[in-house]
Amino acid sequence: MPEQITLNRPEQIALNDGSAIPQIGLGVWQVDPAITAQVVGWGIEAGYRLIDTAEGYQNEEGVGQAIRTAGVPRRELFITSKLRNGAHQRDAALRAFDETMSKLGIDRIDLFLIHWPVPSQDKYVEAWKTLIDLRQAGRIKSIGVSNFNQDHLERIIGETGVTPTVNQIELHPRFQQRDIWDYHTKHDIRIESWSPLGSGRLLSDPTLAGIARKHGKSVAQIIIRWHLQEGLIVIPKSIHQERIAANFNVFDFELGPNDLEAIRGLDSPDGRTGPNPATAAFLF
Template sequence: MSTVPSIVLNNAVKVPQLGFGVYQIEPDEVRGATELALDAGYRHIDTAAAYANEAGVGQAVRNSGIPRDEIFITTKLRNADQGYESALAAFEDSRRELGVDVIDLYLIHWPYPRHNRFVDSWKALEKLYAEGAVRAIGVSNFLEPHLDRILAEGEIVPAVNQIELHPSFQQADLTRYSAARGIAVEAYSPLGQGEDLNSAVVRRLAETHGVTPAQIILRWHLQLGHIVIPKSVAAERIQENIDVFDFSLSEQEVVLISGLESGLRTSGDPATFDFPQI
């Protein structure tokens, strides 16, 4: 079983650097997939209220027999639930769905900027943190202007900014901006929705190291210090994605992969993303 290193967040909480994402995994599939991930050695599970599968994640955690304090659970505040009181109520819904007393990391899922509620939502998260209901709080899909407001109007620096990040869409300025302020960068869609697996550079490096293209990209993320949350429902892929700690890329190989930037965004633009159900 692979041993996953941890990243120490800005409040000294440790998070396993490689986790298991459950975005777009159907509610009736997520329990089984999460159980496979826990069996493979994952100890960080990333879900969200918008995914409608928190209950299955919670059931898998209970079924695993692994002590609760050995599993790091992240979930997120849905856009339609933004606002101070509504965020507090939504958190209780997530805690109930997951069947846990404490959530390890709670994120605002999107800035949802046209509605101008994310600062009020952040203040609700700060309250939850002060009460010990969450071990760390952060944001997802926040750009520099959104982070600026949180830093100026809030009291706590976010522990994490979870963003779309993969070789062909690296958001280098945002990554540097976040890191410079002590905000850990977490990569979702780390393989570019599979598009980056077809890169000639990635495939050549996979042949060189005797691993898969996905493992090359995940290793790139890890060596750059990203928290990364690949997802799959296939047992062999779940295992493959965590078996990335017995090889390393050279500095030159990391640079080669970093040269694949093409601006290929595969998700919404946080500046304009305006869907309440997410």
């Protein structure tokens, strides 16, 4: 067994606007609104301080309930939500943001993202300008995007002069998207991984299973630890209390160079499990 290390708390990752975000958070995509408050409460109890939701998930109210009842000061929590695809036009974006804040029951949100660029409707620049205004008004601490390709990023930066703090994208060992890492590093945009476990498809991977046996950890814990050591922000999701806690219990071991190299070898250009941002056109 390798030497055990002690890292009891997640790192705070600096953002390009001077704020910071916890490196590991709890995602609530596809969490039933009826149980969201309980699931998020379990997450906060386990140690998560970053909670990631979205207008399109329809469970912001549950997140808000958990914020109020968790017994943790609001200042210790980092709350993220996202603008729905059908609300990129300025007036619609402002209304949608007000609805988000009402459902969450907070005065200021820590991070607000454009959920998808939806290039076919060509309104994401207008949405980005609206987020800039909301940040300047003090209603959002940090602004960013989700599922933006490099051309989308180049356009909003070029037309506004404002660089997103975060780009939340599908990223996991089988779809690492390393070709865009240099661009994000150059512009100081933090990459945040959604579907970090490959929508569960990686949990039976033999390479990851072997690494898990070596460290006495689960495959999910190995994958989450990989995200952390690669400097990525990661938001695993579960609705089971024991798995929520286990996914956070990744600070007492470290992957070695051979482990990291083996995981790098799992990358595939065909590893995407979700929609392609270049063509995704759904509205919600």
